[in-house]
Amino acid sequence: MGSFILRRLLQTAAILTGITLIVFLLMNVASGDPLWALLDQKSATLDEETAQNIRQQWGLDQPLTVQYLRFLGNALKGDLGRSFISRQKVTQAVLERAPATLKLGLAALFIAVALGLSAGLRPRCGGDPSGIFSAWWWPSQVFPSPSSGWAFF
Amino acid sequence: MGTWSKVWRHPGMMVGLLLVLTVVAVALLAPYLTSYSPTRGDLLESLEPPSAKHPFGTDLQGRDVMTRVFYGARISLLVGLVVQGVALSLGTSMGLLAGYYRGRWDDILTGIITLVQSFPGLLFAIAVMAVLGPSLYNVFIALGLVSWTAMARLVRSETLSLRESLFVQASKAAGGSSFHIIIRHILPNLLGPLLVLFTLGFATAILSEASLSFLGLGVQPPDPSWGSMLADGRERVWDAPWLMLYPGLAIFFTILGLNLLGDGLRDLLDPKLKGR
Amino acid sequence: MRSWVYIPLLALLLIFTSCGTGGSPTGGPAETPSTGEPRYGGTLVRGHNYGDPANLDPIVKNEVAAQMVTMNLFDTLVHVDPAAKEIRAGLAESWEISPDGLTYTFHLREGAKFHNGREIHAQDIAYTFQRLVDPKSASPFANRLEGVVGYGAFRQGEAAGLAGVETPDDYTVVLRLEKPKPGLLYDLGNPATGIVPREEVERLGDDFGQQPVGSGPFQFVSWKKDDQIVLKAFPDYWGGRPYLDQVVFRIMKEEATRDAEFQAGNLDVMVIGEAQYKRYSQDPTCKPNMIEVPELFTRALHLNTTKPPLDNVKVRQAINYAVDKPLVIEKVLSNKAYVAVGPIPSSSPAFNPDLKGYGYDPEKARQLLKEAGLEDGFDLEVIAYNYWASSVEGLMGYLQEVGIRVKLVQMDSTTVFDRTASGDFQAAFNSYGGNLDPVMTMYRIFHSSNFGRAGNTTHYHNPQVDALLEEALYEMDEARRIQLVQEAEKIVVEEAPWFFFNYNKAVMMHQPWVHGLQPVPTDIDYQDLTKVWVDKK
Numbered sequence: 001m002g003s004f005i006l007r008r009l010l011q012t013a014a015i016l017t018g019i020t021l022i023v024f025l026l027m028n029v030a031s032g033d034p035l036w037a038l039l040d041q042k043s044a045t046l047d048e049e050t051a052q053n054i055r056q057q058w059g060l061d062q063p064l065t066v067q068y069l070r071f072l073g074n075a076l077k078g079d080l081g082r083s084f085i086s087r088q089k090v091t092q093a094v095l096e097r098a099p100a101t102l103k104l105g106l107a108a109l110f111i112a113v114a115l116g117l118s119a120g121l122r123p124r125c126g127g128d129p130s131g132i133f134s135a136w137w138w139p140s141q142v143f144p145s146p147s148s149g150w151a152f153f
Numbered sequence: 154m155g156t157w158s159k160v161w162r163h164p165g166m167m168v169g170l171l172l173v174l175t176v177v178a179v180a181l182l183a184p185y186l187t188s189y190s191p192t193r194g195d196l197l198e199s200l201e202p203p204s205a206k207h208p209f210g211t212d213l214q215g216r217d218v219m220t221r222v223f224y225g226a227r228i229s230l231l232v233g234l235v236v237q238g239v240a241l242s243l244g245t246s247m248g249l250l251a252g253y254y255r256g257r258w259d260d261i262l263t264g265i266i267t268l269v270q271s272f273p274g275l276l277f278a279i280a281v282m283a284v285l286g287p288s289l290y291n292v293f294i295a296l297g298l299v300s301w302t303a304m305a306r307l308v309r310s311e312t313l314s315l316r317e318s319l320f321v322q323a324s325k326a327a328g329g330s331s332f333h334i335i336i337r338h339i340l341p342n343l344l345g346p347l348l349v350l351f352t353l354g355f356a357t358a359i360l361s362e363a364s365l366s367f368l369g370l371g372v373q374p375p376d377p378s379w380g381s382m383l384a385d386g387r388e389r390v391w392d393a394p395w396l397m398l399y400p401g402l403a404i405f406f407t408i409l410g411l412n413l414l415g416d417g418l419r420d421l422l423d424p425k426l427k428g429r
Numbered sequence: 430m431r432s433w434v435y436i437p438l439l440a441l442l443l444i445f446t447s448c449g450t451g452g453s454p455t456g457g458p459a460e461t462p463s464t465g466e467p468r469y470g471g472t473l474v475r476g477h478n479y480g481d482p483a484n485l486d487p488i489v490k491n492e493v494a495a496q497m498v499t500m501n502l503f504d505t506l507v508h509v510d511p512a513a514k515e516i517r518a519g520l521a522e523s524w525e526i527s528p529d530g531l532t533y534t535f536h537l538r539e540g541a542k543f544h545n546g547r548e549i550h551a552q553d554i555a556y557t558f559q560r561l562v563d564p565k566s567a568s569p570f571a572n573r574l575e576g577v578v579g580y581g582a583f584r585q586g587e588a589a590g591l592a593g594v595e596t597p598d599d600y601t602v603v604l605r606l607e608k609p610k611p612g613l614l615y616d617l618g619n620p621a622t623g624i625v626p627r628e629e630v631e632r633l634g635d636d637f638g639q640q641p642v643g644s645g646p647f648q649f650v651s652w653k654k655d656d657q658i659v660l661k662a663f664p665d666y667w668g669g670r671p672y673l674d675q676v677v678f679r680i681m682k683e684e685a686t687r688d689a690e691f692q693a694g695n696l697d698v699m700v701i702g703e704a705q706y707k708r709y710s711q712d713p714t715c716k717p718n719m720i721e722v723p724e725l726f727t728r729a730l731h732l733n734t735t736k737p738p739l740d741n742v743k744v745r746q747a748i749n750y751a752v753d754k755p756l757v758i759e760k761v762l763s764n765k766a767y768v769a770v771g772p773i774p775s776s777s778p779a780f781n782p783d784l785k786g787y788g789y790d791p792e793k794a795r796q797l798l799k800e801a802g803l804e805d806g807f808d809l810e811v812i813a814y815n816y817w818a819s820s821v822e823g824l825m826g827y828l829q830e831v832g833i834r835v836k837l838v839q840m841d842s843t844t845v846f847d848r849t850a851s852g853d854f855q856a857a858f859n860s861y862g863g864n865l866d867p868v869m870t871m872y873r874i875f876h877s878s879n880f881g882r883a884g885n886t887t888h889y890h891n892p893q894v895d896a897l898l899e900e901a902l903y904e905m906d907e908a909r910r911i912q913l914v915q916e917a918e919k920i921v922v923e924e925a926p927w928f929f930f931n932y933n934k935a936v937m938m939h940q941p942w943v944h945g946l947q948p949v950p951t952d953i954d955y956q957d958l959t960k961v962w963v964d965k966k
Contacts, residue, residue, distance in 0.1 A: 011260065011264060014264065015264055015267050015268050015271070018264075018268050019268060019271055019272070022268070022272075023272075026280040026281075026283075026284065027280075029283075029284045030280045030281075030283035030284050031283065031841065031843055031844070032841070032842075032843030032844045032845075032846060032847035033843060033846070033847050033850075034843075035569070036842070036843040036846045036847075037843065038489065038490055038492075038569045039492065039569060040491065040492035040493060040863065041492070041842050041860075042493075042726055042860050042861060042862060042863055044846050045873050045879075045882065045883055045884035046569060046882055046883065047572060047879075047882075047883045048882065048883070049572075049584065050569055050571055050572055051882065053564050053567060053571070053584065054567045054568075054569060056564075056567075057564070057565065057567035058567065082635060083483070085483045085484055085489070085490065086483040086484045086638060086639070087484060087486070087489065087635040087636070087638055088635070088636065088638075088639055093654075096654050097654055097655070100655075193826055193829075194826070196756055196757065196760045196761070196823070196826070197756075197760075199760040199761070200760075213760070213761055213819055214760075214761065214819070214822050214823060214826070215760070283840075283841065283844070286838070286840065287838060287839055287840065368815070369814070369815030369818065369839040369840075370839070373836070373837055373838060373839060374818050374819075374821075374822050374837055374839075375822055375825060375837075385819065387685070388684055388685075388702060388703075388704040388705075389704045390685065391688075391704075391708060392704060392707060392708055
């Protein structure tokens with residue numbers, strides 16, 4: 001039993017690390033230079049000296065591996081760092097927005113469960129148990145859909 | 154024969170089949186159904202309301218909306234087919250590997266599935282698109298990569314229970330190879346649930362393409378897709394509601410058709426209902 | 430994603446409701462008798478189009494999203510009046526510029542206060558400028574003070590401070606420059622140089638941008654992320670308290686949401702887009718509550734002059750001749766734009782009304798392509814972020830007509846900027862501008878020292894243009910500067926590194942009870958709210 005729990009925990013840790021790595025890589029490859037986020041879209045110009053200064057201050061001039069390991073090390077200590085743009089603590093920024101997202105998610109879940117249950121529990125000929133299944137199938141379909149809310153986490 | 158008579162007696166499924174066949178026909182016959190170009194318009198005819206000349210009206214660039222809805226069906230169907238094809242092959246093979254061989258295979262594959270599923274699907278697809286760049290082929294890849302996990306999970310759990318079943322054990326005892334067992338005994342039993350998941354996933358893929366197009370990541374203008382047509386029309390719902398109405402209806406009826414078809418298939422292929 | 434199925438139903442619903450209301454925007458009383466006499470009190474609710482500004486520290490971000498808020502919170506040494514195109518007194522009551530243009534002496538007004546009640550002294554100006562330039566601040570706007578004595582040394586870490594800022598007494602600030610910088614006062618009027626109180630910055634640290642404290646006419650009250658920012662009048666403002674009690678910025682990215690809220694009377698002011706413009710400008714009851722201004726933005730197709738066949742000036746000219754700009758602007762942009770002749774827009778002090786641009790002449794375009802050896806046309810890949818997709822689509826048909834086969838590739842804005850900065854593109858559609866100083870604008874985008882990220886994305890290089898712009902950069906006489914920049918513009922237009930498309934027409938809708946809004950050309954969202962008042966009960 002103990003070894004089973006340990007194995008599960010190890011697996012979870014591996015998955016969590018995998019998620020951070022994938023997100024980190026995707027963010028680096030997918031979105032362009034983060035410096036643009038500080039500038040207005042309609043007059044986005046920056047001379048090299050200024051750009052280099054900002055990169056240095058945020059450690060963006062370091063190789064990706066160093067950046068990632070630094071993030072991982074701090075994250076293990078419970079420090080998710082500060083946002084590049086708002087300069088707030090990331091944990092605080094997440095908490096600030098959590099209520100709205102949870103409200104949306106829970107409302108969607110509630111509606112989905114209510115609809116799903118009422119639809120699924122309608123007595124079918126032969127008492128098909130798949131009604132219960134569909135009641136939980138729906139929320140699982142619906143819950144990730146407020147994706148814009150998750151997206152900006 | 155018996156199956157066909159059941160189809161007849163399932164009106165929902167009939168309607169679904171009819172809707173899906175109509176969309177397929179429109180997609181294939183688009184060039185014969187309309188004489189306008191889906192990509193080139195006349196600016197002087199910009200934003201005309203529906204008329205005899207343009208039954209669904211024209212868009213901002215003066216293109217015939219009906220023509221674009223017809224040609225858009227090709228893209229939507231293509232996305233659904235290819236994405237679900239990718240999901241089906243990837244999901245089935247991964248699920249079989251995990252469920253049949255268990256042990257280390259199962260640990261690793263379940264880990265990967267959990268990993269992929271822990272991202273919101275569309276967000277993951279958007280990130281993949283951003284890496285690959287916007288194009289139709291990349292839509293296939295991005296959506297395929299996020300939609301195989303549900304099938305893999307289903308196949309895995311079904312296989313886990315099937316491999317313990319009497320007929321598999323018997324075949325094993327008779328010296329059947331793993332390959333033989335998977336092809337002859339396990340796969341046929343998965344066909345029903347997979348077909349259902351395929352049709353339902355087909356609908357999801359169409360909607361996902363619409364979402365990606367909505368964000369400018371799908372099919373590139375001026376090629377029409379239902380999703381990009383909705384996105385273009387969004388700002389003008391008040392002045393030119395036909396821009397959103399017709400592609401919206403097309404999506405609505407296609408998804409409805411696919412869902413009805415999927416539901417019908419489920420009823421038809423559900424072994425628990427077979428004996429009735 | 431399931432909610433997609435409701436879209437057609439929603440659309441159906443909208444058809445019926447829109448006929449019912451007839452699109453009348455006034456939720457309140459139709460007639461508001463106005464005495465024309467400004468009144469104190471009331472709240473102004475503004476629609477904020479650009480998404481949450483994330484940070485209100487003036488040295489971190491100065492995009493429209495942040496600056497339309499921070500310009501009310503932070504006061505500057507001088508005020509730039511973009512509508513009148515003149516510079517006025519701000520925290521500095523007066524100033525002198527030495528004849529050689531190298532020394533600026535500012536005399537601060539006495540009694541001006543920060544929102545925390547403390548009086549502003551010369552040391553605060555010095556602190557603010559140090560902080561802006563300090564490499565540790567990592568500000569993208571540090572270069573606003575480039576040219577001040579000791580700038581380079583401080584940036585390179587060779588000096589502990591900015592040597593060129595001196596405070597001989599509590600109310601005098603002296604700024605010494607290495608070279609004349611005629612555009613300096615424009616920079617000192619920009620919110621990026623807004624004066625900050627040292628004790629608050631040090632108390633709040635990195636959170637200063639979340640609870641900003643300045644000395645502007647309004648002070649910060651609250652901020653609910655992605656929802657709204659509330660400011661209230663600062664009673665001790667040196668210019669007297671503003672008329673409004675309170676200003677609320679409601680963050681609403683969706684045009685349809687803003688529209689509905691405006692029609693319900695819950696929004697007092699909003700900037701509108703092309704689709705709304707078409708509807709509102711056709712409604713005679715809306716027209717009087719609409720403010721229009723040609724903004725200082727030029728929308729253009731930037732043509733990479735290093736990539737064949739675009740390295741051939743004839744090909745670039747052909748693109749400029751190929752499009753019927755007025756018709757595209759009328760149909761695709763609902764006339765919410767002005768036809769562009771060159772890079773300098775019509776609201777700029779340097780606009781040249783005599784400049785002849787390119788008319789619609791497909792024959793000539795074909796002829797030019799033939800001369801360039803491209804009878805069979807060529808393929809042109811255009812990159813743009815999705816906001817510009819319909820504009821590019823509008824051009825496509827015309828370019829196709831003369832044989833230029835356009836392929837549009839949409840990407841997110843940062844990727845577009847990455848590609849244009851690195852020169853990895855053929856053509857990119859973009860809008861550029863916002864700077865009231867025409868010399869700075871032209872210098873950044875067409876001078877050969879600014880290739881890539883610094884602004885000259887097309888790698889345009891002409892020694893004559895370089896020389897003209899360099900001369901203009903250090904010329905103190907305003908009329909001569911404008912003359913120089915116009916000469917440079919003439920050459921640029923002739924050589925066409927851009928397809929000059931249009932200048933934005935910015936349009937703001939307000940409720941009948943709102944008064945005192947201005948047609949601001951730098952960005953219509955940059956409203957001086959000290960002049961605005963409301964007479965709603």
